[in-house]
Amino acid sequence: MYASLKSIGSYVPEKIMTNKDFEKIVDTSDEWIEQRTGIKERRIATADQATSDLGAKAAEKAIQRAGINKDEIDLVICATLSPDHLCMPSTACLISDKVGIRNCMAFDVAAACSGFVYMLSIAKAFIESGAKKNILLVGAEKISSLVDYTDRGTCILFGDGAGAAIIGVTEDKNEAIIDIHASADGKYSDLLITPGCGSKYPCRADNVDDKLQYIKMAGNEVFKVAVRTLTKDVVDILKTNGITSDDIDLFVPHQANLRIIEAVRNKLNFPKEKTVFTVGKYGNTSAASIPMAINDAYEAGRLKKGDLMLLDTFGGGFTWASGLVRFGGD
Ligand code: UT7
Numbered sequence: 001m002y003a004s005l006k007s008i009g010s011y012v013p014e015k016i017m018t019n020k021d022f023e024k025i026v027d028t029s030d031e032w033i034e035q036r037t038g039i040k041e042r043r044i045a046t047a048d049q050a051t052s053d054l055g056a057k058a059a060e061k062a063i064q065r066a067g068i069n070k071d072e073i074d075l076v077i078c079a080t081l082s083p084d085h086l087c088m089p090s091t092a093c094l095i096s097d098k099v100g101i102r103n104c105m106a107f108d109v110a111a112a113c114s115g116f117v118y119m120l121s122i123a124k125a126f127i128e129s130g131a132k133k134n135i136l137l138v139g140a141e142k143i144s145s146l147v148d149y150t151d152r153g154t155c156i157l158f159g160d161g162a163g164a165a166i167i168g169v170t171e172d173k174n175e176a177i178i179d180i181h182a183s184a185d186g187k188y189s190d191l192l193i194t195p196g197c198g199s200k201y202p203c204r205a206d207n208v209d210d211k212l213q214y215i216k217m218a219g220n221e222v223f224k225v226a227v228r229t230l231t232k233d234v235v236d237i238l239k240t241n242g243i244t245s246d247d248i249d250l251f252v253p254h255q256a257n258l259r260i261i262e263a264v265r266n267k268l269n270f271p272k273e274k275t276v277f278t279v280g281k282y283g284n285t286s287a288a289s290i291p292m293a294i295n296d297a298y299e300a301g302r303l304k305k306g307d308l309m310l311l312d313t314f315g316g317g318f319t320w321a322s323g324l325v326r327f328g329g330d
Contacts (some may be wrong), residue, residue, distance in 0.1 A: 038258020163291020
């Protein structure tokens with residue numbers, strides 16, 4: 001019995017924020033942003049949309065495409081770094097309620113941008129052990145709520161959006177999640193961090209005045225570790241499974257920066273045609289980035305049943321993960 005990625009869906013808010021819009025609020029330029037990041041525009045949620053609203057819309061699409069009833073879903077997991085509420089309830093609980101899924105286990109995963117691939121690893125274990133049969137995974141982010149729009153080093157990078165998948169059971173290895181490698185190293189935690197509004201720097205006026213509730217990133221240092229780690233991660237998972245980049249149908253990297261994607265792609269010799277690029281239109285959507293990219297490929301007709309995807313992601317923690325996943329959907 002194998003775990004299989006049966007369907008994919010995504011949702012992005014309507015409002016588009018372009019690089020030109022940033023020229024009006026920080027000292028930057030359209031040229032700088034595009035050259036250094038590949039980002040042209042990103043989506044921004046409305047004030048009354050929370051992360052769970054974006055996640056619920058993506059989830060509805062994934063459920064409908066899987067062709068299952070909501071009452072067949074026996075586990076809901078949400079990966080996010082921008083939960084609706086800091087402690088409770090979990091965003092997974094809120095998404096379950098909005099979608100109409102009752103009486104099943106629901107919880108959040110905190111692994112920053114690596115969240116979706118971490119969830120695949122958890123879902124694979126639940127399915128292969130026989131404990132669950134239909135798992136809804138949602139990567140959803142309203143990162144605009146955590147961004148300091150006076151910090152030009154971070155504000156231009158992020159966008160809002162959500163992606164979702166149904167992981168089910170298959171007996172056919174040609175539709176299975178083959179392998180997931182997931183890892184972390186907390187010694188780098190200060191390089192990419194939202195310091196405030198947790199137990200260390202509670203949501204007090206002084207901490208908020210110091211802007212500790214916003215994302216802080218040592219961008220250039222993160223960049224170097226990201227390229228090194230993502231490349232090694234891909235080499236390792238291919239080697240462990242005895243396959244080469246030629247066997248991969250679709251390379252789906254985390255969409256943080258086009259230069260990072262290109263560095264990894266060139267080192268491993270993945271052709272452009274086999275790589276998914278969404279960073280230009282959505283920016284970095286953290287835990288939503290990988291499922292949104294898979295959905296983009298699916299809707300463009302680039303992903304068929306049985307195709308072998310290579311997923312690769314890196315984020316705050318630091319956390320990183322790669323996955324070899326055969327698409328099990330129609
Ligand atoms: O998803 C989790 C993982 N996240 C990532 O992987 C993101 C990794 N980091 C990056 O994508 C890049 O480091 C950035 C896009 C954030 C920055 O690009 P960079 O080439 O590493 O630039 P830098 O940080 O070395 O800064 C170069 C210069 C600096 O000016 P000085 O000190 O040389 O005068 C910055 O102040 O660029 C300046 N700068 C900007 N200039 C115009 C930084 N942000 C901007 C900006 N517009 N928005």
